Amino acid sequence: MLERYAELNEGKAPHPKWAPAPLIRKRERTFPTLGWPRQTDSLCPECTKEAREKVLSGAQDLEAFIASNPGEVRADIIEQDGRVLMVKECPRHGRFEDVLSIDPAFLARIEDLFPGRDYEAPPTKLRNHGSSTIKYGRGSVLTVDLTNRCNMMCDPCFMDANQVGFVHELGWEDVQQILDDSLSIKPRRQLSVQFSGGEPTLSPHFIRAVKYARDVGYFCVQCASNGIRFAQEPEFCHEAKRAGLRLCYLQFDGVTNEANSHRKVGNLYDVKLRAIQNLAAAGIDVVLVVTVVNGVNNDQVGPIVQFAIDNADKVTVVSFQPVSFTGRDEDITLENRLAQRYTLSHLAHDMHDQLGVTEPMRDWFPLSAMNPFSDVVDLMQGAGSEFGALKCGCHPNCGIGTVLLVNKRTKQMAPLAEFLNLEQILKDMQQIADAGRTKPETLAAMALSLVRNFDPSRAPEGYGYTEFVKQFLSQIGARGGEVGASEGDAKDFEWRFLFVAGMWFQDLFNYDFRRTEMCIIPYGTQLGEISFCAYNTGVGFRQIVEKMKHTATVAQWYREHGRHPVYAKNQHLPLPQSPLTVVTRQNDGRRRLPIAAE
Ligand code: SF4
Numbered sequence: 001m002l003e004r005y006a007e008l009n010e011g012k013a014p015h016p017k018w019a020p021a022p023l024i025r026k027r028e029r030t031f032p033t034l035g036w037p038r039q040t041d042s043l044c045p046e047c048t049k050e051a052r053e054k055v056l057s058g059a060q061d062l063e064a065f066i067a068s069n070p071g072e073v074r075a076d077i078i079e080q081d082g083r084v085l086m087v088k089e090c091p092r093h094g095r096f097e098d099v100l101s102i103d104p105a106f107l108a109r110i111e112d113l114f115p116g117r118d119y120e121a122p123p124t125k126l127r128n129h130g131s132s133t134i135k136y137g138r139g140s141v142l143t144v145d146l147t148n149r150c151n152m153m154c155d156p157c158f159m160d161a162n163q164v165g166f167v168h169e170l171g172w173e174d175v176q177q178i179l180d181d182s183l184s185i186k187p188r189r190q191l192s193v194q195f196s197g198g199e200p201t202l203s204p205h206f207i208r209a210v211k212y213a214r215d216v217g218y219f220c221v222q223c224a225s226n227g228i229r230f231a232q233e234p235e236f237c238h239e240a241k242r243a244g245l246r247l248c249y250l251q252f253d254g255v256t257n258e259a260n261s262h263r264k265v266g267n268l269y270d271v272k273l274r275a276i277q278n279l280a281a282a283g284i285d286v287v288l289v290v291t292v293v294n295g296v297n298n299d300q301v302g303p304i305v306q307f308a309i310d311n312a313d314k315v316t317v318v319s320f321q322p323v324s325f326t327g328r329d330e331d332i333t334l335e336n337r338l339a340q341r342y343t344l345s346h347l348a349h350d351m352h353d354q355l356g357v358t359e360p361m362r363d364w365f366p367l368s369a370m371n372p373f374s375d376v377v378d379l380m381q382g383a384g385s386e387f388g389a390l391k392c393g394c395h396p397n398c399g400i401g402t403v404l405l406v407n408k409r410t411k412q413m414a415p416l417a418e419f420l421n422l423e424q425i426l427k428d429m430q431q432i433a434d435a436g437r438t439k440p441e442t443l444a445a446m447a448l449s450l451v452r453n454f455d456p457s458r459a460p461e462g463y464g465y466t467e468f469v470k471q472f473l474s475q476i477g478a479r480g481g482e483v484g485a486s487e488g489d490a491k492d493f494e495w496r497f498l499f500v501a502g503m504w505f506q507d508l509f510n511y512d513f514r515r516t517e518m519c520i521i522p523y524g525t526q527l528g529e530i531s532f533c534a535y536n537t538g539v540g541f542r543q544i545v546e547k548m549k550h551t552a553t554v555a556q557w558y559r560e561h562g563r564h565p566v567y568a569k570n571q572h573l574p575l576p577q578s579p580l581t582v583v584t585r586q587n588d589g590r591r592r593l594p595i596a597a598e
Contacts, residue, residue, distance in 0.1 A: 002449055003427075006434035013436045014383040018188040023378055025434040026115075032395065032514055034111040036084060042075035043538055044090035045508035049330070052540050056547055070539065075512070079104050086510050098337070098509040100397065103345040106360050107397070110344075113423070114396040115371045115430065140392040142182050142191040142218075146170055146203035148546060149557075152226050153568040154263040158291075158505075158536060160327040160543075161198050162566060167557040168546035175209045179216055189388035194249060196224040201236070202564060207243045214244030217387060224249040224289070226263075227275030228567070231575055237282035247285040247316065250275060254290075254300035255307050255585070262296060266570040273582045274575050280314035287317040294323075294342040301347065302354025303585070305404075308498055309413050310583040310591060312406040317499040320347050324505040326537040337509065344400050347502045351402075358402055363417045365426075367392050367399035367501065372426050373476050375433030380442055395515040401501040405460065408496055411591075412460050416497070419458035420468075425449055463495060471495065511538045 001008075006025070015022040051070030054060040075088035077100065084101040101107040147169040150161035157163075170178075182191065193213040200206055200223050213221045223240075227250050230237050252272050253260045260268035276286050288308060292298050301320065308315040322342040325332045332340070348360035358364075370392065377389035392399070403416040416422065428449035432442055450472060454465055471493050506515060516538065535541045552560070567573055584592045 002431055002445065002452075005428075005431040005445060009435040009437055009441075011436040011438070014379070016378065016381065016383050016385050016388065018186065018386060018388045020186045023375070023433075023436070025436075026430055027434075031114075032518065034114065034396065035108070036077045036079055038077050040075050040077060041513040042073055042086065042088050043071045043508055043511045044073050044088070044093055045071075045096065045330075046093040047071035047073075047090060048508055048539060052543065055544055062544065062548070065544075077512075086512070096509060099341055099343060100510060101343050101345040103349065103360065106345045106348055106364070109361060110364065110366050110400055111396045113369050113426075114366050115369055115426065140189075140192060140390050140394075142178075142193045143196050143224075144170070144175065144178055144193065144209070145196050145198070146175070146200040146206060146209065148198045149202050149564065150198040150226070151202060151228055151564060151566055152199070152263060152265060153566055155328065158324060158327045159198070162554075163328065164543075164546070165554055166547065166550040167552050167554060168549060169203065169551045170205070172205050172208065175205055176212060179213055179218075183216060187388050188386070190220065190390040191218060192220040192222055192390065193218045194222050194224055199226055199228070201225055201229040207239055210240060210245045211243040220246055220390065222247045222249050222287075224251075225275075226251045227272055227279075228573065230278050231271045231274035232573070234278045234281065234576065237278045237284060241282040241284050245284055247287055248275075248279050249287045249289050249319070250279075252288040252290055252304065254297050255303045259297055259300050261570065262293075264568045264570055266572040267575070270575060271573055273580060273584065276311065276314055277580060277582050280581075285316045286314050287319055288315055289319045289321060292320050292322050292342045292347065294340045294346065296340065298342060298346065298350055299354070301350040302356075305351060305355055305500060306585070307583075308500075309404070309406050309411055310585070312411070312496045312498055313408040314582070315498070316496070317501060319501045319503055322347065322502065322504045324537055325507040325509060326505075326540070330508065330540075344397075344502045344504050348400070351500070357413070358404075358415050359417075363402040363415045364400050365402070365422065366394075366396035367401050367503070368394055368396065369401075369426055372429035372433055376429050376442060376446065377476055379433050379436060380439045382439070393518055395512075395518045397504070397512070398506075398515055398518075399501065399503045401499055404498045404500065405463065406496050406498045407460070407462075407494060409494060412462075413498075414460045419455045419460075421453040421455075425453045428453070467493075467495065471497070505537055507537045 013022040013025070048071030051060070051065060051068070055062060055065045073088050073090050075086050077084065077086055079085075082102070082104065083099050084104050084107055085097055086100055087095070087097050089095050145168075147167070148159065148161055148164065149167060149169065150157075153162055179193070195206065195209055197203070203209070206223070210221050210223070221244050223245060225248055227248070230248065250272065251263075253263065255269065257267055257269040260272075265271065279286055288304060290297075290300070290304055292301065305318055308318045322344065323329070323340060325337060345360070348358075348364050351358050352360055374389040374391040381389070404413055405416055406413045429446070432445045432449065435442075435445070437445070447469065450469055451465065454468055456465060459468075474493070475497060506512065535545075551557070586592050
């Protein structure tokens with residue numbers, strides 16, 4: 001019955017305040033070209049760097065640079081020798097080749113599960129897409145770089161912190177304007193507002209910015225941090241929580257100090273443990289963010305997920321980010337690039353091989369597969385809602401995810417797809433959203449879908465349908481109060497949905513404008529709407545914008561504000577000495593209980 005639910009029950013789609021027109025159905029959406037062989041627009045790494053250098057040196061102005069589509073070349077996406085490759089040829093610099101997947105069947109499945117895109121193809125292939133081109137979708141993360149200063153000197157560093165010779169730091173009015181501007185764009189969807197950098201906690205406006213983002217209506221306010229301040233100053237965590245910080249996107253590259261040593265701090269793992277403890281004590285959720293470099297720390301994939309399972313009362317998400325050769329890594333040698341390239345298919349296989357659970361062909365979905373849930377939330381919120389639901393429309397080659405169900409107390413764990421037919425639930429949710437029925441009817445149809453797709457005989461012991469439904473409704477924010485505004489995986493559940501995501505940002509070697517177009521994120525006052533990949537990688541607008549808008553040279557900044565510490569050369573950071581409550585593992589793999597509990 002749910003297979004034809006929309007067709008048989010089609011109601012009137014509401015026209016919410018936040019959207020420019022009534023909610024649209026799947027059949028009204030446009031889709032990108034997927035599969036292979038296919039052609040796309042890409043960049044010649046060498047031509048792009050030359051063209052950018054001309055702007056940075058003042059030899060060419062920005063408008064002419066944008067109008068000339070610098071470095072653009074056609075690229076082929078093909079299958080060869082059991083891999084999916086991007087191959088392109090520049091008339092001046094020759095052939096470039098890079099790997100998109102080491103498992104074509106895995107990538108084909110992920111592309112097949114892509115649920116549809118929500119905006120029309122922008123009129124230009126490149127940057128600065130005007131907001132009028134968007135119909136109903138929107139980027140899901142608003143990244144606000146508070147400062148390019150950092151208290152570390154990592155290698156790699158995606159944005160070349162501390163090395164560019166100038167400080168680019170937002171003033172308070174800039175922060176306000178970016179957030180205000182983001183609200184003026186229709187569709188006005190909930191966004192994860194992420195304060196980033198450099199190290200955002202070095203900005204004097206950090207706490208005030210978090211509070212302002214909450215005050216204007218965003219409920220998921222987060223920061224991307226190396227964790228040093230949170231580790232060293234427990235009270236700072238409480239201050240951030242009082243301001244409204246919901247989660248910390250914590251850089252975390254491995255479960256030993258050695259596995260983090262490429263970031264040049266001798267006791268960096270100890271710093272992370274202390275930061276996790278302090279953040280959790282203040283009530284801030286932790287997302288572990290792992291830059292994965294093949295041959296450097298990909299052996300940490302399984303141990304990091306195990307660490308998250310062991311600490312599921314504190315950690316909500318693990319976000320693996322295969323290295324993007326950008327910033328200081330743009331000039332990587334061919335040999336190193338081939339050796340260090342890590343794709344989302346590597347991730348699915350490493351997780352299976354190292355953790356002993358999750359199946360690449362069953363458990364992984366494109367991040368955008370969650371969109372039917374957002375559509376249902378939009379429908380239930382109705383016409384009066386100020387914000388649409390958070391919605392990630394990213395290209396299936398950019399982001400994937402899987403969900404583990406973890407008991408926070410006993411550490412029992414099972415992949416969700418083991419006892420839940422997720423593919424069918426996603427289809428059902430799209431039918432239910434497209435039907436456009438009332439909230440009670442929608443909830444009833446959802447309950448029907450959940451019951452028919454939940455297999456209690458395969459669920460972990462002690463986890464039943466009632467528990468699952470309550471948790472599911474909480475996860476999409478439909479349990480009491482305003483739909484979509486809850487804190488999701490609420491603290492009162494014994495079980496947690498632990499999300500494991502893979503987010504692969506592009507670089508000059510694998511750049512695909514079709515991917516970039518689908519990742520539109522408002523960057524506020526400086527370039528209008530621009531995607532993370534267009535800003536940080538590819539053409540590299542970050543370097544141009546930061547130079548154009550730089551606040552001071554580093555020397556001037558230090559004269560006026562004094563120096564802040566930069567931890568490097570394998571230095572050990574001083575840390576508080578109170579007992580550690582984070583669970584770690586001994587060399588033999590046995591769980592080391594929190595000191596306080598021993
Ligand atoms: S913590 Fe490391 S990667 Fe992050 S901005 Fe600082 S130097 Fe760069």
